[in-house]
Amino acid sequence: MPPFARFMALASTACAILFWTSHAEAEKLTLMTGGVSKIIYLPVTLASRLGYFRDEGLDVDILSEPAGVDTATELIAGAVQGGVGFYDHTIDLQSRGLEVEAVVVLGQSAGLAELASTRVANPMRTMADARGRKLGVTGFGASTYFLSRYLAQHARVAASAYTVVPLGPGDGFVDALMKGSIAAGMVEEPTASRLLDAGAAQVLVDMRSIEGTRTALGGPYAGACLYAQRKWVATHQDATRRLVRALVRALAFMSSHSAADIVAVLPRNFVEKNEPLYLQALAASIPSFSRDGRMPDGAPQTVLRVLAAVNPAIEPRHVDLARTYTNTFADEAEAVAGR
Template sequence: MRSTRTFFRALSLCAVAAVALAGSTALSQAAEKITIMVGGYEKQIYLPAKLTESLGYFKEEGLDVELLNEAAGVDAENQLLAGAVHGVVGFYDHCVDLQAKGKFVQSVVQFSQAPGEVELVSSKNPEIKSFADFKGKTLGVTGLGSSTNFLTLYMASKAGLKPGEIVTIPVGAGGTFIAAMQQSSIQGGMTTEPTISRMIKTGEASILVDLRTVEKTREALGGTYPAASLYMETAWVNEHKEEVQKLANAFVKTLKFINTHSAAEIAEKMPKDFYVGDKEGYIKALEAGKGMFTPDGVMPEDGPPTVLAVLSEFSKNVKGKKIDLSKTYTTEFVKNAKF
């Protein structure tokens, strides 16, 4: 009898051990959390990040993705280089700028083919009718070394202004940008939706240069300007192709959702606080700017040269450097995306 009890006790312990081992194996096979820093996820230019989360596409791919928020794209870039995050939803031009510093990162999903930005001018300065009229003025950008800073300096140069004839200062976006305009710390500035609509609605600012559509971007910059993207360090991409492919699958599904649904339908999937108390205005702004997004995450062919032209003139890092644009993005994952 005792031997029988001993046998069943041993059998029971083996069963427990087997369950524990199975659990341990399952945990070891579970997806590692992927952290992605977004350069202001309430901005409509970066809408695909939160929308993908809301639609449940990350989970459908078996991914555990955490989105972190950072007001300025240049700071998000620093988080990536420090190894604090696996990827950044930010402007593609960081991939070009970083190569000049010997750092290789690449856009793996291209969200947009236009910046989605506008240059606003304060209603307190009605004399400003063109970019050339900003001579001697102070303009707001999200951060020094940011995409908004490079674009501002480029358009100033195209308008005939010389270096030093305008001053750019970092004012972030949203409430801090609006406060800087209200306090006359800046006379104009580059920002995104929903900040644009908020200031136009109150009559505190008007649009001087519009970069929210491909057509207007070509007119202002001479070509498409691939902007919002998911970019990651090239070495990490090469070592984690399965995870990157799943991310591409999720984001391409989101871009197709944007392309096949109305602004109102998209807005319903977004966090309510993104409306900033004006859902109608949020939807209207999205209707106006929805065309900036690519339908499939593929980099537009004429985009990288336009970005390089801008940075070659105003990025101290890029000026005079030889840049291999083919290493700043990849279409491998979006072209293989399953949806």
């Protein structure tokens, strides 16, 4: 064999061994999201597609469930190591004696919009029109459920005056709103833009931006985050550290790239059939993502206030917010990135 050919063969063998060894040693973890294709959860997909988890020596499997409440259930059952859902689940779980904490915050807004169907007689104009109507949510106990109830209560509509309908995400919600089987419902992007573009809905309350969320809920907010059981974090600090570093890196990618750059990395089925509409929704959503993964000041207090207003089981003075999140890993990730 000629020297160059022998060198290339040896190099190829070495690369193959290196790849196999790296893959074999990667720590396997499973994360679950409340709908992997939702824009609010994109940092997780980006960390995977861009190889950031792999760079941290992690082999991460990302599962998808219809709603965040299902994610929390699987996390508590020990079926997954991390849940990607709304921060409010950590407070709700603590009120039931279950210790879960957010280790990195992805979104600083709710990332949701309450939309009214235009396919019903006398479409709703404000949340005060919810009396006698059906309101769609992802599921009972989901963040959309608690926030819908809060918005109705804030509009002085009693919980007994309307009906909540669990629909899951995506097509089920779209069909219900387009057919007028619900008067309104809370949904995230890109589904919200899809319905608005079709003329099937109009916005009642817009919480897709930081400003819109503050206006609707009265303070800073934390939406999507990565949370895990506190006992798992305590015994897997290195794995947690690496997960957070990968996600903070994905957040930095989002803040420094255009919507078109981000879409180029995503699976094609995320964009669906209308790429221009998706690009528009994503571009509008990018400013609401965290840049450093830290819990926004005052956000835990706002989330607790909202939950306590509609859930009698949550007594604010019995909730230890300091145990529902930690900035330790995000701070470490930022320090590493700044070196």
